[in-house]
Amino acid sequence: MALVVQKFGGTSVADAERIRNVARIITDTYEAGNSVVVVLSAQGDTTDDLIAKAEELNPKAGKREMDMLLSTGEQISIALCAMTIEGMGYPVVSLTGWQAGMQTNSAYGNARIKRIETERIRVELDQKRIVIVAGFQGINKYGDVTTLGRGGSDTSAVALAAELRADLCQIYTDVDGVYTADPRKVAGAKKLDEITYDEMLELATLGAQVLHNRSVEMAKRYGVNLEVVSSFSGKPGTKVKEVVTTVEKSHVSGVARDKNIARLALVGLADEPGIAFKVFSLLAKERVNVDIILQSIGRGDTKDISFTVTKSDMEQARKVLEEHKAAIGFDHIDVTDNIAKVSIVGAGMINNPGVAANMFEALFAAGINIHMISTSEIKVSVLVDVVDADRAVQVVHEKFFSEA
């Protein structure tokens, strides 16, 4: 008998019909002889509705009270789902984050799980009950409700799977699995049967949006067998694991695109040691996350540093750098958000030096100009004009997946 953790997102429990569908998936898993722990998100727009109510009363509400408010969304989901399963004649119990022993730190709105006291869950499983846990939430040492921030329910599920040593953690979503590119936008995108944690991490970071980074990182750390699967199609999904066993025809597992970026360039910096340190420690202090960094080779006595941030951080980054213009010493800042990042990801890339060249060839053949390039062991990213982004993904995808 296996122990399976299943997580269903907000769209999967958005209305009564979908909750019934989820209840069928859960009870089928239970009928197959498994112990089942389920993690649910809030229904569809519940969280947005609650946020709207809060903003009407206090647009700057404290995070503790926001967590008190928002955590009701998942509590509603688990009660409704448990009732449905109850009505189908199966033993079931719903548990809030605090009942499930999800101990977190006190960073309201973006808490981290410190440990899970799984005693209650184990007792319920021993009594052969299906256990439905509220995702996204926990409790801190003061006995106050916390929420885990973006992707929180995925994190709840993976953390529970790790702590309970589950045989499998299934993340049910509205897509069939992980694709070689966004199937809604790229013709010929193919579903992957398997992908490594590292590849998944790069894809998540790059905007594939199937799984949240925190959950993948945690799954990698604790060796949790993850599976991304559709709540609706009933087809096999994509397995996320340490080592992929299938012989891949391509060394690339996916192509991703991210339009939510901006590029800043500091032009005319003194070509001295310590400049990069000054710039990026200033940005770190302001909690601006920097992605790609490119430093030009010195020309005479000056050099340039370019880097990318998310669009929402662009103005803050510009502001803090302008404020310290004298201390840093540069001529001017050049800023644009008219760009996009296109990336290829693949664990096999490191041993195949031609991969990056193939990508550049495809872009050149399509007449697409590359502004910046960044590479890692399993990734090649390029910045292109935003108008070229979708075409860039298409031609790069064709290069790797049509030829294979």
Place this chain on the structure above:
Amino acid sequence: MALVVQKFGGTSVADAERIRNVARIITDTYEAGNSVVVVLSAQGDTTDDLIAKAEELNPKAGKREMDMLLSTGEQISIALCAMTIEGMGYPVVSLTGWQAGMQTNSAYGNARIKRIETERIRVELDQKRIVIVAGFQGINKYGDVTTLGRGGSDTSAVALAAELRADLCQIYTDVDGVYTADPRKVAGAKKLDEITYDEMLELATLGAQVLHNRSVEMAKRYGVNLEVVSSFSGKPGTKVKEVVTTVEKSHVSGVARDKNIARLALVGLADEPGIAFKVFSLLAKERVNVDIILQSIGRGDTKDISFTVTKSDMEQARKVLEEHKAAIGFDHIDVTDNIAKVSIVGAGMINNPGVAANMFEALFAAGINIHMISTSEIKVSVLVDVVDADRAVQVVHEKFFSEA
């Protein structure tokens, strides 16, 4: 410095504007130098909306899961109210039932408070915070969420006031206080400045619906100073206490009416000992609450027993009695719900024998027929035809309150 507990019902927190109003009342009380503990109900129709969602998925949902679901309503209220007060610049914290230490038994849906572990509340009060507690809910010994059933938030407030030895427990509602009769229906109804617990209990039972019985009983047992006051008018309300100090001009404090009753009459019972015991123990076993009981004097070898129940219990009472017709031994059952109960309540009544006679006189003068009469130390109730009910209240009210 006084400690004040304030309870606001669902209509008082129904929307953003009303929550702001409630926040002003609370902060005014705090500004006056008081420690303030607030108990809130769920917003307006929230509970009904949640019940509708549940019924769509499982019309016979278990009570544990219903409590898990419904308790979110009060949690939303307290978070929104705390945010609002926070936005006004006051220190505040919201606490769910379990955080506030509301320990109950495990009768899901209708739990009783066993004790309140007030440590958390006291810590928050010591730090000069306004404490906003979710009414209607608690936690049982298994760590599961329970709800207190009808009138639960009033009970939460009074129990907290008792446990914290509060100087005053204010129940804010949408009426100005306790009236001598329903002011929406009876011309000349007057607001009472004070009323005793016992009078309030009789009035609550009789359908005045200002305060729930359980909360008044608890207030009486622990000597909690209660005050019923309007969230909207800003006027002084009605104080509920052990002994009323004002010199009342009338010995009657109120006239109430209850149309939600039915009368059953067992006709042709043997005039033997033990018959009443048989009848009412059968009904008690079925949890049918019996109100007025009237047994006729034996005529020859038979007698009749008449009694009233709530309308919703009428059919069940008839059924169980018909099923045991042979064992009880009666000729037939006569059932009607075409009746209403009109009552006068007053602690001064016991020492003024003319009070009941005055009531009967008023009804006689109006040509209203009385079917049954029941009296206690502080109450006289009569059954009349339902068509006469409103007129009966009016003429009885005039008798006692216009002459005074």
